[in-house]
Amino acid sequence: MTDLDRIDRKILKALQADGRIANVDLAEKVGLSPTSTGDRVKRLLREGFIAGYGARLDPHRLGLGLLVFVEVSLDKTTPDVFEKFAEAVKRAPEVLECHMVAGGFDYLVKTRVADMAAYRHFLGEILLALPGVKETRTYAVMEEVKSDGMLPV
Amino acid sequence: MTDLDRIDRKILKALQADGRIANVDLAEKVGLSPTSTGDRVKRLLREGFIAGYGARLDPHRLGLGLLVFVEVSLDKTTPDVFEKFAEAVKRAPEVLECHMVAGGFDYLVKTRVADMAAYRHFLGEILLALPGVKETRTYAVMEEVKSDGMLPV
DNA sequence: GCCGTCGCCTTACTAAATTTGGCATTAGCA
DNA sequence: TGCTAATGCCAAATTTAGTAAGGCGACGGC
Numbered sequence: 337m338t339d340l341d342r343i344d345r346k347i348l349k350a351l352q353a354d355g356r357i358a359n360v361d362l363a364e365k366v367g368l369s370p371t372s373t374g375d376r377v378k379r380l381l382r383e384g385f386i387a388g389y390g391a392r393l394d395p396h397r398l399g400l401g402l403l404v405f406v407e408v409s410l411d412k413t414t415p416d417v418f419e420k421f422a423e424a425v426k427r428a429p430e431v432l433e434c435h436m437v438a439g440g441f442d443y444l445v446k447t448r449v450a451d452m453a454a455y456r457h458f459l460g461e462i463l464l465a466l467p468g469v470k471e472t473r474t475y476a477v478m479e480e481v482k483s484d485g486m487l488p489v
Numbered sequence: 490m491t492d493l494d495r496i497d498r499k500i501l502k503a504l505q506a507d508g509r510i511a512n513v514d515l516a517e518k519v520g521l522s523p524t525s526t527g528d529r530v531k532r533l534l535r536e537g538f539i540a541g542y543g544a545r546l547d548p549h550r551l552g553l554g555l556l557v558f559v560e561v562s563l564d565k566t567t568p569d570v571f572e573k574f575a576e577a578v579k580r581a582p583e584v585l586e587c588h589m590v591a592g593g594f595d596y597l598v599k600t601r602v603a604d605m606a607a608y609r610h611f612l613g614e615i616l617l618a619l620p621g622v623k624e625t626r627t628y629a630v631m632e633e634v635k636s637d638g639m640l641p642v
Numbered sequence: 643g644c645c646g647t648c649g650c651c652t653t654a655c656t657a658a659a660t661t662t663g664g665c666a667t668t669a670g671c672a
Numbered sequence: 673t674g675c676t677a678a679t680g681c682c683a684a685a686t687t688t689a690g691t692a693a694g695g696c697g698a699c700g701g702c
Binding site (some may be wrong): 338348351352353354355356357383384385386387388389390391392393394395397398400403405423425426429430431432433434435436437438439440443444446473474475476477478479480481482483485486487488489 | 501504505507508509511536537538539540541542543544545546547548550551553556558564577578579582583584585586588589590591592593596597601608624626627628629630631632633634635636638639640641642
């Protein structure tokens with residue numbers, strides 16, 4: 337129920353790289369009949385290994401040329417700051433990811449915006465406007481060395 | 490050639506959320522005929538707005554329960570450190586993302602591993618073994634507040 | 643030794659994507 | 673004005689892919 341064989345892994349790898357690969361092509365790639373391959377894909381979905389499918393959009397093509405990471409520290413004297421912050425962040429479309437971390441600060445935020453002007457606006461009007469935000473440190477990305485986010489299957 | 494109308498954005502949004510939606514369903518959702526919708530999707534692909542499709546795998550289901558960010562500082566006295574580091578990072582399957590940033594350190598690395606033991610191994614045997622790595626700061630993620638990475642279309 | 647389950651296969655059927663052709667609108671131009 | 677080309681859309685027909693049904697062989701429990 338939880339362990340995958342060699343073919344399952346090949347399927348996951350292929351689907352992660354190309355979520356729209358035709359079942360017959362996938363079947364040939366993994367060395368199984370289309371029916372069996374389809375059954376396995378359905379099983380991998382049902383058992384939660386595959387959470388869904390999505391189109392990969394090109395941020396630069398969409399005018400989102402600037403990738404920025406922000407370290408956020410919260411004022412922990414006020415109650416509910418964490419919940420409030422988390423809720424606000426979920427609503428902000430500029431925020432692609434937000435993680436609560438253990439270490440020198442509280443949240444690591446990944447955001448994509450058009451340019452520095454847009455980031456300035458986001459930082460000043462949205463992030464710093466949130467109650468409880470004590471301190472932020474901004475790291476603009478100069479080069480995306482690796483950004484596919486492919487899981488090792 | 491570069492600007493999208495309301496329907497294009499609806500298509501991108503829908504495909505980003507569900508890359509395998511049937512063309513007829515997508516057509517109904519955006520209010521166009523299946524043929525026109527298909528034409529638009531093909532155009533969005535051709536013009537690079539859609540970079541590709543992929544299955545979203547569940548890292549926890551795959552035994553990758555620990556998400557870690559690492560800030561890496563390089564020893565800039567040696568030449569080629571940046572290139573060498575970038576190449577090595579591209580080869581490491583544990584590394585999901587790696588960005589060169591402007592600020593207090595050089596690279597921000599996002600990695601997923603099974604647990605702390607696996608991270609220790611990755612840090613000691615792989616990251617710190619790379620030539621030119623001067624200093625690292627590790628931030629283990631305690632809670633993934635937002636991690637879909639959906640672009641605002 | 644028998645029966646149930648599992649994984650896989652082939653065949654047949656159904657549903658989807660793609661292609662073709664046609665219509666209306668718009669823009670450029672003599 | 674009248675002609676042409678380009679664009680965006682649609683419906684119908686064709687092709688292609690997904691899905692369901694049924695059968696075969698291997699394995700394990702009883």
